[in-house]
Amino acid sequence: MxxxxxxxxxxxxxxxxxxxxxxxxxxxxxxxxxxxxxxxxxxxxxxxxxxxxxxxxxxxxxxxxxxxxxxxxxxxxxxxxxxxxxxxxxxxxxxxSAEPPPFPVDERIDTDETIRLRHRYVDLRRERMQRNLRLRATVNSAIRGAMEEQDFVEIETPMLIASTPEGARDFVVPARLKPGSFYALPQSPQLFKQLCMVGGVDRYYQIARCLRDEDLRADRQFEFMQLDAEASFVGQEEVLEFIGRAVSAAVEAVTGEPVGEIPRMTWHDAMERYGSDKPDVRFGMELVELTPVFSATEFNAFKAPCVKGIRVPGGAEMTRNQLDALTETAKRYGAKGLVWMKVGEGRELTSPVAKFLSAEELAGIASELDAESGDLLLLVADQRPAVRHVLGLLRLALGRPPVNEGGLRFLWVVDFPLFEAIDESGSPVPAHHPFTMPHADDMALLDRTGEDLLAVRSQSYDLVVNGWELGSGSVRIHRGDVQTRIFELLGIGEDEARAKFGFLLEAFRYGAPPHAGFAFGIDRLVAILAGEENIREVIAFPKTQSGGDPLTNAPTPIDPAQLAELGLRVLPPPS
Incomplete structure (x- = not known):
């Protein structure tokens, strides 16, 4: 033709x-x-x-x-x-022949996203969408090639599984042949890939479709694709090498330039310097420790466990209304207040609170923050986690460049805490799934209780690029004594462990090799490489932010006959 x-x-x-x-x-x-x-x-x-x-x-x-x-x-x-x-x-x-399209197929004309998704078959004709989908195919091909070169075997895992705790809500599917029972759609292939290691597969990978019933946002959809990988007789170093090569191959296939060696940063340093476990290192404005400056302060607002600040270059041009709005933003982020200071000639600091601070404290602020004329200094005092959180968000709001500027800045974040909090019953809350191996140097801390457990590091690691978390992984627990202790700390008894994870624990009884793995989101990587701020622009048929599909009108009610066949009855919504 x-x-x-x-x-x-x-x-x-x-x-x-x-x-x-x-x-x-x-x-x-x-x-x-x-x-x-x-x-x-x-x-x-x-x-x-x-x-x-x-x-x-x-x-x-x-x-x-x-x-x-x-x-x-x-x-x-x-x-x-x-x-x-x-x-x-x-x-x-x-x-x-064709009727007039619902919107012009022209890159120069902006169209409401809902209309674009309602007529996605027309939207896909645009050069932007054609380019993004082909870029995605290039990334998938490069990833497969890199994994196969490293002797990984592609294995498909099931989509209909038992519901297991993965940290998010499951999508569930009623079982027609067993009324009252349900399958779950996988949040990840986590347990099955570990079973592959018990089965002697040695190196597994899959470009897997995963589903999580979470609130949608620019970098999250109900269903998403990820590179999922697991390997036996390896530790963290080998996994970082495997995944680094796959990511570099994908980037090189699109840009022509490999990634090179990816730098590392501990979770603690990332939180202290950037207020985030997925720091965007394309720009400065790092969080600076100011607590020692106020060790003997008379200013009550700075009599806090932690005081930190950031320097906004050129920010002294902000008006009072803008600064008031910034203060309200900080309060929405969880701050009790925000102290701002404008830097004039000779590092002179102008601020509503300057009169409450000593000359030594003002000089210390200017020195620690490397203040220059025309800068704006922002200070927050509170508990350390709150200070890091607020200033980390303010840093992004004031300084983060568009996704397609500043190049690609990949970063490994390592040494995450094993537990993120202590609940009301005194049990630790896991920061990851309960099969994450503690750091070898922190094993003795597992004998402690309460807040002391928050010092235990895990052998887990995240890959970050331009402030987006691409994915995470960990060395898995394969020793029965360590797994038993983790379950004890989490308050998971033998019966509950058997009910939730019985098939995996039973498999481990028959010889589990040391193993570790990783998974990263392909949607996010493709969006970054395409210069898109929203992953919906690199997915052929995405959902809207409210979870709907304007093209098919999903989700929709189902026929009463189907409900009856499944043994289900829909209750009216609460009044």
Missing amino acids: RTDMCGELSAGDVGRRVAVCGWVARRREHGEHLAFVDLRDRTGVVQCVVDGAADLRSEFVVRVVGTVRHRPEGTTNDNLATGEIEVGDCEVEVLS
Whole structure:
């Protein structure tokens, strides 16, 4: 039906008779007898000169047979890859007529996202979406190649599984053959890939579809794709090498440049310096410790366990209204208040609280924050976690560049805490799943109780790029004594452990090798590489932020007969 793709024709094809197919992007009349038709396919656009009497309208699907020729002098289009040539002496066959589209298929015109998703089949014709989906395919191919080069075996794990605690809500599926019972859709293949290690697979990977019933946002969908990997007889160092090579291969396939060695930062340093466990290191404005400056302060607001500050270059130009709004923002983030200081000539600090501080304290603030004339200094005092959280968010709000600026800054964050809090019953709350191996140097701390347990580090690690968490992984527990102790600390008794994880624990009784793994989100990596702020732009058929699908109107009620067959009854919503 066609001999060439529209966007691939060039001056080297001049004089050749070709057949091209695609959609009518634009039609421009040239007198009564000729019309210029821009024909579009997935590769681009080519101009065709056709009989002006031909009934061709926007988005008609046509086949054009003609001769490639140079455009007349002075009519070349430098904005098109095919701008030097056109197809003339055309014969046109209409393959499919079309109604006017619900929005122009034109990158220059913004369209409401709901309308785009309702007519996604039209939206996908745009160059941006075509580029993003092909970039995604390139990433998937590169990842597969890199994993296979490292002797990983691709294995598919089941989509209908038992519900297990993974840290988020499950999507559940009623079992028709067992009324009153349910499958769960996998939040990850975690337990199955560990079973693969018990089964001697040695190195497993999968580009896996996972589902979590969580609130949606720019970097999260109900269903997502991730590279999932696990290997036996390895530790953290080997996993970081495996995953680093896969990520570098994907980046190089898209950009032409490998990633190189990825730097590391401990969780503690990331929190202290950036107020986040997924720090965006493309810009400065690091959190600076100021607590010693106020060790003997008379200012009550700074008589706190922790005081930190950030320096906003050039921020002294902010108006009082802007600073008041910034203070309200800090309070929404959880701060009790926000102290601001403008830096004048000679590091003189202007602030409503300056009169309450000693000359030594003012000098200490300016020195520790490396203040320069024209800067704005922001200080928060409170418990350490609250200070880090508030200033970390303010740093991003004031300094974070767009996702497509500043290059790709990958970072490994390591040595996460094993437990993130102590609950009301005195039991620790796991920061990850309960199969994460504690740090070898902290094993003795497992004999302690209460707040002392928060000092236990885990052998877990995250991969971060430009402030986005790409994924996480850990060395797994394969020793029965360690697993038993972790369950004891978490308040999980033998019966509960058997009910929740029985099949995995039983498998471990038959010889479990030391193993470790990782998973990272492909949607997020592709979005970063495509320069998109929202992963919906790199997914063919995403959900809206409210979880709906404007294309199919999902979710929808199901027929009463289906409910009856499943043994289900829908209760009316609470009044």
